[in-house]
Amino acid sequence: MTDKTTTQQHQAYERIHATDDFQELRRRYRGFAFPATVAFMVWYLLFVVSANWLPGFMKTPLVGNVNVAFMFGILQFASTFLIAWLYARHANSALDPIAGRLDDEYRQEVAQ
Amino acid sequence: MTGTVLAQGQQGNQTLTVTLFLAVVAVTLYITWWASRKNQTTADYYAAGRSFSGVQNGLAISGDYMSAASFLGISGLIALYGYDGFLYSIGFLVAWLVALLLVAELLRNSGRFTMADQLAYRMRQRPVRTAASTSTVVVSIFYLLAQMVGAGALVGLLLGVDSPVLKNGVIVLVGALMIIYVTIGGMRGTTWVQIVKAVLLMSGTLLVTVLVLMKFNFNISELLGAAANATGKGQAFLEPGLLYGAKGFLGQVDFVSLALALVLGTAGLPHILIRFYTVPTSKAARTSVLCAIGLIGSFYLMTIALGFGAAALLDTTSETSRIADSGGNLASPLLAEAVGGGEGSVGGAVLLALIAAVAFATILAVVAGLTLTSASSFAHDLYANVIKRGAVSEKQEVNAARIAAFCIGTVAIVLSIYAQRLNIAFLVALAFAVAASANLPALIYNLFWRRFTTTGATWSIYGGLLSAVGLVFFSPVVSGAENSLLPNADFAWFPLNNPGIISIPLGFFFGWLGAVLFPDRASRDKHNELEVRSLTGAGAEAAIQH
Numbered sequence: 001m002t003d004k005t006t007t008q009q010h011q012a013y014e015r016i017h018a019t020d021d022f023q024e025l026r027r028r029y030r031g032f033a034f035p036a037t038v039a040f041m042v043w044y045l046l047f048v049v050s051a052n053w054l055p056g057f058m059k060t061p062l063v064g065n066v067n068v069a070f071m072f073g074i075l076q077f078a079s080t081f082l083i084a085w086l087y088a089r090h091a092n093s094a095l096d097p098i099a100g101r102l103d104d105e106y107r108q109e110v111a112q
Numbered sequence: 113m114t115g116t117v118l119a120q121g122q123q124g125n126q127t128l129t130v131t132l133f134l135a136v137v138a139v140t141l142y143i144t145w146w147a148s149r150k151n152q153t154t155a156d157y158y159a160a161g162r163s164f165s166g167v168q169n170g171l172a173i174s175g176d177y178m179s180a181a182s183f184l185g186i187s188g189l190i191a192l193y194g195y196d197g198f199l200y201s202i203g204f205l206v207a208w209l210v211a212l213l214l215v216a217e218l219l220r221n222s223g224r225f226t227m228a229d230q231l232a233y234r235m236r237q238r239p240v241r242t243a244a245s246t247s248t249v250v251v252s253i254f255y256l257l258a259q260m261v262g263a264g265a266l267v268g269l270l271l272g273v274d275s276p277v278l279k280n281g282v283i284v285l286v287g288a289l290m291i292i293y294v295t296i297g298g299m300r301g302t303t304w305v306q307i308v309k310a311v312l313l314m315s316g317t318l319l320v321t322v323l324v325l326m327k328f329n330f331n332i333s334e335l336l337g338a339a340a341n342a343t344g345k346g347q348a349f350l351e352p353g354l355l356y357g358a359k360g361f362l363g364q365v366d367f368v369s370l371a372l373a374l375v376l377g378t379a380g381l382p383h384i385l386i387r388f389y390t391v392p393t394s395k396a397a398r399t400s401v402l403c404a405i406g407l408i409g410s411f412y413l414m415t416i417a418l419g420f421g422a423a424a425l426l427d428t429t430s431e432t433s434r435i436a437d438s439g440g441n442l443a444s445p446l447l448a449e450a451v452g453g454g455e456g457s458v459g460g461a462v463l464l465a466l467i468a469a470v471a472f473a474t475i476l477a478v479v480a481g482l483t484l485t486s487a488s489s490f491a492h493d494l495y496a497n498v499i500k501r502g503a504v505s506e507k508q509e510v511n512a513a514r515i516a517a518f519c520i521g522t523v524a525i526v527l528s529i530y531a532q533r534l535n536i537a538f539l540v541a542l543a544f545a546v547a548a549s550a551n552l553p554a555l556i557y558n559l560f561w562r563r564f565t566t567t568g569a570t571w572s573i574y575g576g577l578l579s580a581v582g583l584v585f586f587s588p589v590v591s592g593a594e595n596s597l598l599p600n601a602d603f604a605w606f607p608l609n610n611p612g613i614i615s616i617p618l619g620f621f622f623g624w625l626g627a628v629l630f631p632d633r634a635s636r637d638k639h640n641e642l643e644v645r646s647l648t649g650a651g652a653e654a655a656i657q658h
Contacts, residue, residue, distance in 0.1 A: 005641060009651060013641040016650065022451060025647055033213040041375070044206050048371040051352035052364040059351045064333030065340065069195055069351055076202045077409055083209055084405045091217075091398060099394075099648045106650035 012109040016102050023097040032090050036083055043079060047072055125324060125461040132469035140305050144293050145299035153657050157298040157510045158225035158488050161387040162655040166396035168307060172401025173387050175306030176481040178313060178411055180262030181231060183474055188440020190419020191428050196355035197419055201412035203374030210379040212401040216561050217394035218646035219385060224653050227385045228493045231558050234638035235566040241493040243573040247550040248382040248489040251543050254484045258539035260286055260528035263475045266439045280529050287525035293480040294517040302480045309477035316470035321414040323451035324421035338424035366608045370541055373612030377544030380551030383485040392655035423445040487517035542584055549576030549615035553623045562639040568627030576619025583611035
C-alpha cells in the first residue's frame with residue numbers, strides 16, 4: 001500500500017504543517033468554507049421550514065401565478081450558483097497560489 | 113388502449129423506439145470495447161488513469177447523478193403534487209455545495225480509488241475498510257434498485273404493454289448491459305457512457321422544455337396557472353402541502369427529514385465520491401463540481417417546466433390517468449409525446465421514442481456507475497486490503513473487481529424484480545438517507561477533527577447505517593400501510609418514511625462517542641499529514657501516462 005508514508009515524507013508533511021504559509025492556507029480555506037456552509041444550510045432550512053409552517057407567507061402572490069413559494073425556490077437555485085461562483089473565485093485567488101507553493105516545496109524535499 | 117388506429121400508431125412507435133434503444137446499446141457497447149483497450153492497471157480500471165479533464169468529469173458527474181429518479185421521478189412528482197415535487201429538486205441541487213466546499217478537493221488529494229481510502233489514510237485499514245465497503249454496497253444497491261425499477265416501468269409504457277414478463281426481461285437486459293460495461297470498460301468506459309448520456313439528457317430535456325414553454329408563450333405564470341386549473345386543485349397546486357402537508361404534522365416532520373437527507377446525502381454517495389479520483393488534480397475536481405452544479409441546476413430548472421407542463425397538458429387526475437397509475441414516472445415521456453403532436457402523430461411518436469431512448473441511456477449510465485462503485489469497493493477494500501492484506505497483484509485485484517461486478521449485478525437484477533411497486537424518487541431518497549447518516553459523518557470527522565479515531569469511524573458508519581436502514585424497516589415504507597412493501601403485515605412503529613432526521617444525528621453521535629471512548633494515538637498523529645496532503649495536494653496520486 002502506498003498509503004504508508006516514509007519517514008522522509010512524514011517529516012516533510014510535519015514541517016509544512018508548521019509553516020506560516022500552511023496555517024494561512026488552512027485559515028483562508030476554513031474561513032470561507034465553514035461560514036458558507038452554515039449560511040447555505042440555514043438558508044435552505046429556512047426554506048424547508050417556510051414550506052412547512054408558513055403557508056400564509058408562501059402563498060402570497062407576486063406576479064400573476066408566481067407566488068413567494070415559487071420565487072423562494074428559484075432563489076435557492078440562484079444562491080447555490082452564487083456561492084459556487086464565489087468559492088471558485090476565492091479558491092483561485094486565495095488558496096491555489098499557496099497550495100501550489102507548498103506542493104512544490106514538498107516535491108523538492110521528498111525528491112532529495 | 114383500444115382501437116385499431118391507436119394500435120397501428122403504437123406499432124410504428126414501437127419499431128422506432130426499439131431502433132433508438134438498439135442505437136443507444138450499440139454506441140455504449142462500442143465505447144466500452146474502445147475503453148477496454150486502455151485498461152491495464154488498477155488506476156486505469158478504478159479511476160480511468162485520472163486522465164479526465166474537469167469539464168469531462170463534470171459532465172460525467174451530472175450523468176452519474178441525474179438518474180431516472182430525477183428525470184422520471186421528480187417531473188412525475190411535480191405533475192402529481194405540484195409544488196411539493198419541486199422541493200425534491202432543490203435539495204438535490206443545494207447538496208452540491210457540501211460536495212464543493214467540504215469534500216471534493218480534499219478527497220481527491222487524500223484518497224486513491226474508493227471512499228474508504230480516505231479514511232484508511234489515518235486509521236487502521238481493516239476495520240474502516242470493512243465498514244466503508246459495507247455501507248458503499250448498501251447505498252449502491254438501494255440506488256440500483258431505483259434505477260432498474262424505473263427501467264421496467266419505462267419500457268412497459270413504450271411498448272404499450274403491461275406485461276410483468278416484459279418488465280422483468282427489461283430488468284435482466286439492463287442488468288446484463290451494466291455488467292458488460294463495468295467488467296469490460298471499467299471506469300473509463302463507464303465515464304464515457306455517462307458523458308454521452310449527460311449530453312443526450314440535457315439536449316432531450318431542453319428540447320421538450322422549449323416545446324412546452326412555446327405552448328405557454330414562454331410565460332411561466334401562464335404555465336403555472338394552466339397546471340393549477342387543469343388539475344382542478346387551483347392555487348393549492350402551486351403551494352407547499354399537497355404531498356407532505358396532507359399528512360399533518362407527521363408529514364411535515366417527514367419532509368424536514370427528507371430535506372436533510374437530500375442535502376447531506378449527496379456528498380456521501382460513494383458513486384459520486386469516486387468520480388473525483390478520475391481527474392489529475394484537486395483544481396480539476398473543483399472544476400468538475402462547478403460544471404456539475406451548472407448542468408444539474410439547469411436540468412432541475414427544466415424539470416419544473418416538464419412537471420407543471422405535464423400537469424397542464426395531460427390527464428394526471430382521472431381514474432384512468434396513466435401518469436397517476438405509474439406514480440408519476442410516466443409524466444415526462446407522455447409529455448414529450450403530447451408536445452410533439454400528440455398520440456398517433458408522427459412528431460409525437462418521434463419525441464416519445466427519443467425521450468424514451470434518453471431515459472434508457474440515463475438508466476444504463478447510472479447503473480453502470482453504481483455497479484462499478486460497489487465492485488471497486490469490494491475488490492479494493494475487502495479483497496485486496498482486508499482479506500489479502502495488500503498482498504495481491506494489480507491484475508488479481510482488477511479480476512476480483514470484475515467478478516464482484518458480475519455478482520453485484522446479478523443480485524441487483526433479482527432484487528429489482530421484487531421492488532416494482534415503489535416510486536423511484538422515493539427509493540433514491542432512502543439511499544441518500546443512508547449516505548448522509550453513515551458516510552458523511554465519517555468523512556467530515558476524518559478531514560476536520562484531529563481526535564477522530566478508527567473506532568469513531570467504524571461506529572459512525574455502522575451506527576448511521578443501522579439506524580437508517582433499521583428505521584426504514586420499522587416504518588410505513590415496509591409494513592402497515594396500503595402502499596407498503598408488505599401491505600399485509602404491520603410491524604411499523606417508526607412513523608416517518610424518511611429516517612434522516614434521527615439517523616443523521618445518530619451517525620454523528622456514534623462517531624463522536626467512539627472517538628471519545630477509544631482514543632487512538634496513531635490516527636491523531638497522522639492528522640497533520642492528512643491536512644497538508646488534502647489542502648495542498650502534496651504527495652497526492654498523480655495522473656498516469658499512456
